[in-house]
Amino acid sequence: MKHLKLTKPDDWHLHLRQGKAMSSVVGMTARQMGRAIVMPNLSPPVKTVKQALDYRREIVSALPKSSDFNPLMTLYLTDNTTRQDIINASIEEHVYAVKLYPAGATTNSESGVTNLSNVYLALEQMQKEGVPLLVHGEVTQDDIDIFDREAIFIETVLMPLLAKFPELKVVLEHITTKDSVDFVSSSQSNIGATITAHHLLANRNHMLVGGIKPHYYCLPVLKRKAPHQDALIAAATSGSPKFFLGTDSAPHYQNEKESACGCAGIFSAHAAIELYADAFEKANKLDMLEGFASKYGADFYGLKRNTEIITLEKRPWTVPKSYSFSDSKVIPFFAEERLSWRLVP
Numbered sequence: 001m002k003h004l005k006l007t008k009p010d011d012w013h014l015h016l017r018q019g020k021a022m023s024s025v026v027g028m029t030a031r032q033m034g035r036a037i038v039m040p041n042l043s044p045p046v047k048t049v050k051q052a053l054d055y056r057r058e059i060v061s062a063l064p065k066s067s068d069f070n071p072l073m074t075l076y077l078t079d080n081t082t083r084q085d086i087i088n089a090s091i092e093e094h095v096y097a098v099k100l101y102p103a104g105a106t107t108n109s110e111s112g113v114t115n116l117s118n119v120y121l122a123l124e125q126m127q128k129e130g131v132p133l134l135v136h137g138e139v140t141q142d143d144i145d146i147f148d149r150e151a152i153f154i155e156t157v158l159m160p161l162l163a164k165f166p167e168l169k170v171v172l173e174h175i176t177t178k179d180s181v182d183f184v185s186s187s188q189s190n191i192g193a194t195i196t197a198h199h200l201l202a203n204r205n206h207m208l209v210g211g212i213k214p215h216y217y218c219l220p221v222l223k224r225k226a227p228h229q230d231a232l233i234a235a236a237t238s239g240s241p242k243f244f245l246g247t248d249s250a251p252h253y254q255n256e257k258e259s260a261c262g263c264a265g266i267f268s269a270h271a272a273i274e275l276y277a278d279a280f281e282k283a284n285k286l287d288m289l290e291g292f293a294s295k296y297g298a299d300f301y302g303l304k305r306n307t308e309i310i311t312l313e314k315r316p317w318t319v320p321k322s323y324s325f326s327d328s329k330v331i332p333f334f335a336e337e338r339l340s341w342r343l344v345p
Ligand code: NCD
Pocket: 015, 041, 106, 107, 108, 136, 217, 218, 219, 220, 248, 250, 251, 264, 265, 266
Protein backbone atom coordinates (compact mmCIF):
# COMPACT_ATOMS: atom_id res chain seq x y z
CA MET A 1 0.00 0.00 0.00
CA LYS A 2 1.38 3.38 -1.04
CA HIS A 3 -1.40 5.75 0.04
CA LEU A 4 -3.62 5.83 3.07
CA LYS A 5 -6.72 8.01 3.12
CA LEU A 6 -8.25 8.92 6.46
CA THR A 7 -10.97 11.16 7.79
CA LYS A 8 -9.09 14.18 9.20
CA PRO A 9 -7.99 13.26 12.73
CA ASP A 10 -8.39 15.23 15.97
CA ASP A 11 -5.96 15.49 18.87
CA TRP A 12 -7.82 15.01 22.15
CA HIS A 13 -4.90 16.11 24.38
CA LEU A 14 -2.48 18.84 23.36
CA HIS A 15 -0.21 21.43 25.00
CA LEU A 16 0.22 24.56 22.89
CA ARG A 17 1.87 26.96 25.38
CA GLN A 18 1.57 30.74 24.85
CA GLY A 19 3.08 33.68 23.02
CA LYS A 20 5.94 33.05 20.61
CA ALA A 21 6.34 29.47 21.83
CA MET A 22 2.72 28.74 20.90
CA SER A 23 2.94 30.43 17.53
CA SER A 24 6.04 28.35 16.69
CA VAL A 25 4.16 25.05 17.08
CA VAL A 26 0.42 25.57 16.55
CA GLY A 27 0.70 25.38 12.76
CA MET A 28 2.12 21.86 12.98
CA THR A 29 -1.01 20.60 14.70
CA ALA A 30 -3.34 22.68 12.52
CA ARG A 31 -1.82 21.09 9.39
CA GLN A 32 -2.80 17.61 10.54
CA MET A 33 -5.73 17.88 12.90
CA GLY A 34 -9.26 19.21 12.57
CA ARG A 35 -9.57 19.97 16.27
CA ALA A 36 -7.56 19.63 19.45
CA ILE A 37 -8.41 19.65 23.12
CA VAL A 38 -6.04 22.33 24.41
CA MET A 39 -4.61 21.80 27.89
CA PRO A 40 -5.01 24.63 30.41
CA ASN A 41 -1.72 24.19 32.33
CA LEU A 42 -0.35 27.61 31.54
CA SER A 43 1.32 29.68 34.16
CA PRO A 44 -0.99 31.00 35.59
CA PRO A 45 -3.51 28.29 34.65
CA VAL A 46 -6.67 28.76 32.60
CA LYS A 47 -9.31 28.66 35.33
CA THR A 48 -12.27 30.61 33.97
CA VAL A 49 -14.27 30.75 30.76
CA LYS A 50 -12.99 34.27 30.16
CA GLN A 51 -9.36 33.13 30.39
CA ALA A 52 -10.14 30.19 28.09
CA LEU A 53 -11.69 32.47 25.49
CA ASP A 54 -8.77 34.92 25.67
CA TYR A 55 -6.35 32.03 25.22
CA ARG A 56 -8.41 30.69 22.32
CA ARG A 57 -8.30 34.06 20.57
CA GLU A 58 -4.53 34.12 20.96
CA ILE A 59 -4.28 30.64 19.39
CA VAL A 60 -6.63 31.45 16.51
CA SER A 61 -4.76 34.65 15.70
CA ALA A 62 -1.51 32.65 15.38
CA LEU A 63 -3.01 30.28 12.78
CA PRO A 64 -2.37 30.61 9.07
CA LYS A 65 -5.26 32.55 7.45
CA SER A 66 -6.47 29.53 5.48
CA SER A 67 -6.64 27.24 8.52
CA ASP A 68 -9.95 25.97 9.82
CA PHE A 69 -8.36 24.26 12.83
CA ASN A 70 -10.66 24.47 15.84
CA PRO A 71 -9.07 24.68 19.31
CA LEU A 72 -11.39 23.14 21.92
CA MET A 73 -10.70 24.78 25.24
CA THR A 74 -10.54 23.34 28.76
CA LEU A 75 -10.57 24.71 32.29
CA TYR A 76 -8.06 23.80 34.99
CA LEU A 77 -9.78 22.35 38.04
CA THR A 78 -8.54 23.83 41.32
CA ASP A 79 -9.62 23.53 44.94
CA ASN A 80 -11.58 26.73 44.35
CA THR A 81 -13.50 25.83 41.18
CA THR A 82 -17.18 26.55 41.81
CA ARG A 83 -20.47 25.19 40.51
CA GLN A 84 -20.90 28.48 38.68
CA ASP A 85 -17.55 28.01 36.87
CA ILE A 86 -18.89 24.68 35.61
CA ILE A 87 -22.24 26.13 34.57
CA ASN A 88 -20.36 28.87 32.69
CA ALA A 89 -18.23 26.24 30.96
CA SER A 90 -21.19 24.09 30.02
CA ILE A 91 -22.96 26.91 28.20
CA GLU A 92 -19.86 28.21 26.39
CA GLU A 93 -19.53 26.66 22.94
CA HIS A 94 -15.72 26.82 22.90
CA VAL A 95 -15.15 25.12 26.27
CA TYR A 96 -15.38 21.33 26.19
CA ALA A 97 -13.91 19.85 29.34
CA VAL A 98 -12.29 20.37 32.73
CA LYS A 99 -8.83 19.05 33.55
CA LEU A 100 -7.83 17.46 36.84
CA TYR A 101 -4.16 17.68 37.76
CA PRO A 102 -3.43 16.26 41.18
CA ALA A 103 -1.32 19.04 42.75
CA GLY A 104 2.36 18.42 42.03
CA ALA A 105 1.80 15.60 39.51
CA THR A 106 3.41 17.22 36.46
CA THR A 107 4.48 20.42 34.62
CA ASN A 108 2.55 23.45 35.92
CA SER A 109 0.35 21.45 38.27
CA GLU A 110 1.07 23.50 41.40
CA SER A 111 -2.46 24.94 41.32
CA GLY A 112 -3.99 21.47 40.98
CA VAL A 113 -6.43 19.79 43.30
CA THR A 114 -5.02 18.86 46.72
CA ASN A 115 -7.95 16.68 47.76
CA LEU A 116 -10.85 15.61 45.58
CA SER A 117 -13.33 16.27 48.36
CA ASN A 118 -12.61 19.98 47.78
CA VAL A 119 -14.19 19.76 44.33
CA TYR A 120 -17.21 17.52 44.92
CA LEU A 121 -19.66 20.33 44.14
CA ALA A 122 -17.93 21.09 40.86
CA LEU A 123 -17.81 17.39 39.96
CA GLU A 124 -21.48 16.95 40.80
CA GLN A 125 -22.29 19.83 38.46
CA MET A 126 -20.08 18.35 35.72
CA GLN A 127 -21.87 15.03 36.04
CA LYS A 128 -25.20 16.84 35.73
CA GLU A 129 -24.17 18.94 32.72
CA GLY A 130 -22.25 16.15 30.96
CA VAL A 131 -18.96 18.09 31.06
CA PRO A 132 -16.07 15.61 30.72
CA LEU A 133 -13.40 15.40 33.42
CA LEU A 134 -9.96 14.88 31.88
CA VAL A 135 -7.71 13.17 34.36
CA HIS A 136 -3.96 13.18 34.82
CA GLY A 137 -4.08 9.85 36.63
CA GLU A 138 -1.11 9.71 38.93
CA VAL A 139 -0.86 9.89 42.70
CA THR A 140 1.82 12.19 44.06
CA GLN A 141 2.84 10.77 47.45
CA ASP A 142 6.62 10.71 47.92
CA ASP A 143 6.63 7.13 49.06
CA ILE A 144 4.92 5.80 45.93
CA ASP A 145 7.27 4.65 43.21
CA ILE A 146 6.96 6.72 40.03
CA PHE A 147 6.35 3.59 37.93
CA ASP A 148 3.39 2.63 40.15
CA ARG A 149 1.69 6.01 40.40
CA GLU A 150 -0.85 5.46 37.64
CA ALA A 151 -2.00 2.04 38.82
CA ILE A 152 -2.35 3.27 42.40
CA PHE A 153 -4.29 6.32 41.23
CA ILE A 154 -6.90 4.07 39.62
CA GLU A 155 -7.38 2.07 42.79
CA THR A 156 -7.22 4.80 45.39
CA VAL A 157 -8.61 7.85 43.58
CA LEU A 158 -10.46 7.02 40.39
CA MET A 159 -12.49 4.05 41.58
CA PRO A 160 -13.81 5.85 44.68
CA LEU A 161 -14.51 8.94 42.53
CA LEU A 162 -16.56 6.92 40.06
CA ALA A 163 -18.38 5.17 42.88
CA LYS A 164 -19.48 8.62 44.02
CA PHE A 165 -20.16 10.05 40.53
CA PRO A 166 -21.05 7.01 38.41
CA GLU A 167 -22.38 9.02 35.47
CA LEU A 168 -19.44 11.45 35.28
CA LYS A 169 -17.82 11.42 31.85
CA VAL A 170 -14.12 10.76 32.40
CA VAL A 171 -11.16 10.59 30.03
CA LEU A 172 -8.16 8.94 31.61
CA GLU A 173 -5.48 10.86 29.74
CA HIS A 174 -2.26 9.52 28.23
CA ILE A 175 -2.57 6.04 29.74
CA THR A 176 0.68 4.13 30.13
CA THR A 177 -0.12 0.83 31.82
CA LYS A 178 -1.94 -2.44 31.32
CA ASP A 179 -3.74 -1.59 34.56
CA SER A 180 -5.33 1.43 32.85
CA VAL A 181 -6.17 -0.51 29.70
CA ASP A 182 -7.91 -3.18 31.76
CA PHE A 183 -9.72 -0.62 33.89
CA VAL A 184 -11.00 1.41 30.94
CA SER A 185 -11.93 -1.68 28.92
CA SER A 186 -14.06 -3.02 31.74
CA SER A 187 -15.73 0.30 32.61
CA GLN A 188 -19.02 1.68 31.37
CA SER A 189 -19.20 3.77 28.21
CA ASN A 190 -18.75 7.08 30.13
CA ILE A 191 -15.06 6.20 30.67
CA GLY A 192 -12.58 6.64 27.83
CA ALA A 193 -8.83 7.07 27.46
CA THR A 194 -6.33 8.81 25.23
CA ILE A 195 -3.09 7.14 24.16
CA THR A 196 -0.02 9.04 22.95
CA ALA A 197 2.15 8.09 19.98
CA HIS A 198 5.23 8.01 22.19
CA HIS A 199 3.74 5.49 24.61
CA LEU A 200 2.89 3.28 21.61
CA LEU A 201 6.35 3.59 20.07
CA ALA A 202 8.63 3.65 23.11
CA ASN A 203 9.19 2.09 26.50
CA ARG A 204 11.51 2.87 29.39
CA ASN A 205 14.47 1.22 27.68
CA HIS A 206 14.39 3.96 25.05
CA MET A 207 14.82 6.50 27.84
CA LEU A 208 17.37 4.70 30.00
CA VAL A 209 19.51 2.22 28.05
CA GLY A 210 22.85 3.47 26.72
CA GLY A 211 22.63 6.81 28.51
CA ILE A 212 19.78 8.90 29.87
CA LYS A 213 17.69 10.44 27.09
CA PRO A 214 15.88 13.50 28.39
CA HIS A 215 13.75 13.87 25.26
CA TYR A 216 12.08 10.56 26.14
CA TYR A 217 11.09 11.83 29.57
CA CYS A 218 7.44 12.65 30.06
CA LEU A 219 4.76 12.08 32.63
CA PRO A 220 3.33 9.59 33.15
CA VAL A 221 6.79 8.16 32.58
CA LEU A 222 7.38 5.47 29.91
CA LYS A 223 6.84 1.99 31.33
CA ARG A 224 8.03 -1.54 30.48
CA LYS A 225 7.42 -3.06 27.07
CA ALA A 226 5.70 -6.14 28.54
CA PRO A 227 3.05 -5.93 29.76
CA HIS A 228 2.44 -2.19 29.48
CA GLN A 229 3.50 -0.89 26.05
CA ASP A 230 2.17 -4.11 24.52
CA ALA A 231 -1.21 -3.57 26.21
CA LEU A 232 -1.39 0.02 24.94
CA ILE A 233 -0.69 -1.11 21.37
CA ALA A 234 -3.33 -3.82 21.65
CA ALA A 235 -5.89 -1.34 23.03
CA ALA A 236 -5.23 1.41 20.47
CA THR A 237 -5.45 -1.02 17.55
CA SER A 238 -8.37 -3.04 18.94
CA GLY A 239 -11.18 -1.01 17.41
CA SER A 240 -12.60 -0.31 20.87
CA PRO A 241 -14.23 3.14 20.82
CA LYS A 242 -13.00 3.75 24.39
CA PHE A 243 -9.44 4.47 23.20
CA PHE A 244 -8.61 7.46 21.03
CA LEU A 245 -5.81 9.72 19.86
CA GLY A 246 -4.31 12.27 22.23
CA THR A 247 -0.70 13.20 21.53
CA ASP A 248 0.10 14.97 24.80
CA SER A 249 2.57 16.85 22.61
CA ALA A 250 4.27 19.03 25.23
CA PRO A 251 7.05 21.23 23.84
CA HIS A 252 9.80 22.49 26.13
CA TYR A 253 12.92 24.52 25.39
CA GLN A 254 15.87 22.29 24.55
CA ASN A 255 17.94 23.65 27.44
CA GLU A 256 15.18 22.98 29.96
CA LYS A 257 15.04 19.32 28.94
CA GLU A 258 18.81 18.85 28.68
CA SER A 259 19.45 19.87 32.24
CA ALA A 260 20.37 18.44 35.65
CA CYS A 261 16.64 18.60 36.41
CA GLY A 262 15.04 18.22 33.00
CA CYS A 263 11.32 18.85 32.70
CA ALA A 264 8.68 16.37 31.61
CA GLY A 265 7.11 16.48 28.18
CA ILE A 266 7.63 15.01 24.71
CA PHE A 267 7.03 17.08 21.60
CA SER A 268 5.26 15.12 18.85
CA ALA A 269 3.05 17.62 17.01
CA HIS A 270 5.51 17.87 14.10
CA ALA A 271 4.59 14.35 12.95
CA ALA A 272 1.64 13.27 15.06
CA ILE A 273 -0.38 11.27 12.56
CA GLU A 274 2.76 9.92 10.90
CA LEU A 275 4.00 8.59 14.24
CA TYR A 276 0.68 6.88 14.94
CA ALA A 277 0.68 5.43 11.40
CA ASP A 278 4.10 3.92 12.11
CA ALA A 279 2.89 2.41 15.36
CA PHE A 280 -0.23 0.93 13.77
CA GLU A 281 1.74 -0.41 10.81
CA LYS A 282 4.25 -2.10 13.15
CA ALA A 283 1.29 -3.85 14.77
CA ASN A 284 -0.09 -4.79 11.34
CA LYS A 285 -3.25 -2.84 12.14
CA LEU A 286 -3.21 0.15 9.79
CA ASP A 287 -6.86 -0.55 9.04
CA MET A 288 -7.70 0.35 12.65
CA LEU A 289 -6.02 3.78 12.56
CA GLU A 290 -8.96 5.79 11.27
CA GLY A 291 -11.35 4.80 14.06
CA PHE A 292 -8.77 5.60 16.74
CA ALA A 293 -7.53 8.83 15.14
CA SER A 294 -10.64 10.30 13.56
CA LYS A 295 -13.84 8.80 14.94
CA TYR A 296 -13.94 7.52 18.51
CA GLY A 297 -12.80 10.73 20.17
CA ALA A 298 -15.45 12.83 18.46
CA ASP A 299 -18.05 10.20 19.34
CA PHE A 300 -17.00 10.19 23.00
CA TYR A 301 -17.25 13.99 23.22
CA GLY A 302 -20.61 13.89 21.40
CA LEU A 303 -19.27 15.94 18.47
CA LYS A 304 -19.62 15.46 14.74
CA ARG A 305 -16.82 13.58 13.05
CA ASN A 306 -14.72 15.59 10.61
CA THR A 307 -15.64 15.23 6.94
CA GLU A 308 -12.39 16.33 5.30
CA ILE A 309 -10.03 13.58 4.13
CA ILE A 310 -6.25 13.55 4.55
CA THR A 311 -3.80 11.39 2.63
CA LEU A 312 -0.66 9.77 3.98
CA GLU A 313 1.93 8.57 1.53
CA LYS A 314 4.45 5.77 2.07
CA ARG A 315 7.53 7.89 1.54
CA PRO A 316 10.18 7.45 4.21
CA TRP A 317 11.62 10.68 5.58
CA THR A 318 13.97 11.72 8.34
CA VAL A 319 12.61 13.82 11.18
CA PRO A 320 14.63 17.04 11.61
CA LYS A 321 17.09 17.36 14.48
CA SER A 322 15.18 20.31 15.97
CA TYR A 323 12.53 22.90 15.26
CA SER A 324 12.70 26.54 16.21
CA PHE A 325 10.66 27.27 19.31
CA SER A 326 10.28 30.90 20.27
CA ASP A 327 13.89 32.15 20.59
CA SER A 328 15.21 28.67 21.25
CA LYS A 329 14.69 25.12 19.94
CA VAL A 330 12.53 22.13 20.65
CA ILE A 331 13.81 18.62 20.00
CA PRO A 332 11.05 16.53 18.41
CA PHE A 333 10.19 12.93 19.16
CA PHE A 334 12.03 10.65 16.69
CA ALA A 335 14.59 13.41 15.95
CA GLU A 336 16.91 12.28 13.13
CA GLU A 337 15.07 8.97 12.85
CA ARG A 338 13.15 7.60 9.90
CA LEU A 339 9.36 7.54 9.61
CA SER A 340 7.65 5.59 6.84
CA TRP A 341 4.50 7.63 6.31
CA ARG A 342 4.22 11.26 5.38
CA LEU A 343 1.19 13.52 5.24
CA VAL A 344 0.53 14.77 1.72
CA PRO A 345 0.27 18.57 2.10
C1 NCD B 1 3.05 18.03 30.19
C2 NCD B 1 3.57 19.47 30.00
O1 NCD B 1 4.76 19.64 29.75
O2 NCD B 1 2.76 20.41 30.05
N1 NCD B 1 4.16 17.15 30.38
C3 NCD B 1 4.18 15.81 30.19
O3 NCD B 1 5.18 15.18 30.51
N2 NCD B 1 3.17 15.17 29.65
C4 NCD B 1 2.08 17.98 31.30
C5 NCD B 1 1.30 16.68 31.38
O4 NCD B 1 0.44 16.40 30.55
O5 NCD B 1 1.57 15.89 32.28
